[in-house]
Structures are given as structure tokens and as C-alpha cells.
Amino acid sequence: MSKIKKIAVLTSGGDAPGMNAATRAVVRGAIYNNLEVMGIVKGYYGMIHDEFIPMESSSVSNILQNGGTMLKSARSEEFRTSEGRRQAYENMKKHGIDGLVVIGGDGTFNGARIFSQEFDIPIIGVPGTIDNDLFGTDSTIGYDTALNTVVEAVDKIRDTATAHSRLFFIEVMGRDAGFLALRSGVASGAEAVLVPEVDTDFTKLKSFLENQYKKEKTSSIVLVAEGEKMGSTIDIADRVSQEHPEYDVRVTILGHLQRGGSPTVYDRVLASQLGVAAVDALLDDQKSIMVGLVNREVVHVPFNQALKNKKALNSGLLRLMDVLSI
């Protein structure tokens, strides 16, 4: 018999579609197992400032299909300090919480890892970020929805790009990773993708574009990951425009619209699986791990590994970009 009787759940960092579905799964998974459950509002900030709310099964009715997060999210500077974490611990004790599920990305898991080294409260992480940049799971919650949002937007931009024979640089999110750019690039038929994982120099980009131009393509789309090392999307586009006045260059930054919207079926199911798996892991006396899905099976990955290892871009998709953009 597990000694866990009462757990809490929070969402933290950049929100991602499917976080609500994951919250629902944690709450219902807990109640199913006769545990009490509380929600913490605004992530670690709410843990420090005592924003705990009791959750019933009905508290999570009709949220599965919604983007954003009903528990709200925040990036907490205070949780980076030992005083902040001590205060958070005091509140956890006050509410009798003996297990925690955190839904978020690498910043969230790093906070959880430090907290669980300092205090004896088991924590399980559920990967939720549109960036898909967590090692140990094939996909993070929100990634599939964001991909669909990006592709829908790029299809629309393609219409106007073709009408005016223009070259568009479209920036997609991904502070440190090119997963969104690469996969949506393949799915939208982009002519090129620029991602932080692959060094591209300006000369190479130019000669690629010159080749495309010679083929008299009616439009060209280059998807740029936010974290691209060559420079900002605007700087890259400016430079191309200056050196190639014959191109009619435009820039679109998709920005935060990529984080919103109703989650796809894939994200809803993934979030449901991982939310319940997180409660099962707590009941199984696991701690300091992320639950992930690899080849459709639930896996447990220690926070240290999820954070230390870098998830690799799919080299097959990189090759596809080269083959298909001729």
C-alpha cells in the first residue's frame, strides 16, 4: 500500500494545448485511486503564494477540449531561490500534500528536480511544451497541435506568396530547438528550414535560394526556428533582401498564436495517458521522474536524464527536406 493520500497538480512555463487534458487526467486518476487532489494555480508562483484549490471530478469537466490551462501558468523567479522553495514546501505541508505532479517543460522539470533534492516530496513530471524538446518521450503534449496550427498558417501564406511570386521567411517557435520548424516544413512543402541544430552559413542559404530562383519557382517559403543561430529572422531576411534586390521578400512571425487552440486528438490522448501514468507512478513510489511515451509505451525517465540529454532532430526528415525541395 502506498503512503500517498493527497496529491497536488500544477502547470508551469509556456502553456501548451493539452495541458487541460493532462490536468483532467491527473485529477480523475487520483480520485479513481481514492486520493485527495488539489490544484495549484499559476505553477510554482502559486505554490509559494499559497494558491491551492481543492479539485473534484467535476472541477475538470468540459476542459479536455480547451487550449490554455485552467490552472494558469507562470515563470517563477522566486522558485529559483532557496527561500522561495522553502516557502513552497511549508505550503505543501500545510495542505497535507504528499505527492506532486508538474506539467511543463525543461524549466519546470529543473525546478522540480531541485525541489525534490531539498525536500522529501515525490514529484512526477508530465511533458507539456509545444517545442517537443524533452529527451525521453517521442512527443510532448502540445507539439502536435502547434504543428497543425503552423501548417495551416503556412498554407495560407503560400497562397499570397504564390500570387505575388514572393519569398517568405516565416518564424516559428522553438527557443532552442527546431522540431516545430522541421516537421511543419516537411508537412507544408517549405523550400528550406533553418534550425539551431544544423549550422547553416549565409553563403549556403544564398546559393540555395539562387538555385530556387533560377528554377523560376512561383513562391518560396523558408521556415526559421526562433532559436536559429545565424541571427534573427528579420536580420536574415534583411540581408537576403539587400543582396538580392530581385527577390520580393516578406517576413511573418507566427508568435504566440502557435501556443493556443483546441488540442488535436493526438495531444488529447497523449495528455490523458501521461496524466494517469503520473498518478500511477506516484502510487508506485516513484519520484523525480518524467513520464513519457516511446513507441506507444509509457516510460519513466529520471529528471536528470530528461534534462541532461539532448533530443536529436530526426535526420530522416532533414534529408527529406533536401530531397523534396529540389
Ligand code: F6P
Ligand atoms: O517554451 C515554449 C515557448 O513557446 C518557446 O518556444 C518560446 O521561445 C517561449 O516559450 C516564449 O515564452 P514566453 O511566452 O514567456 O515569451
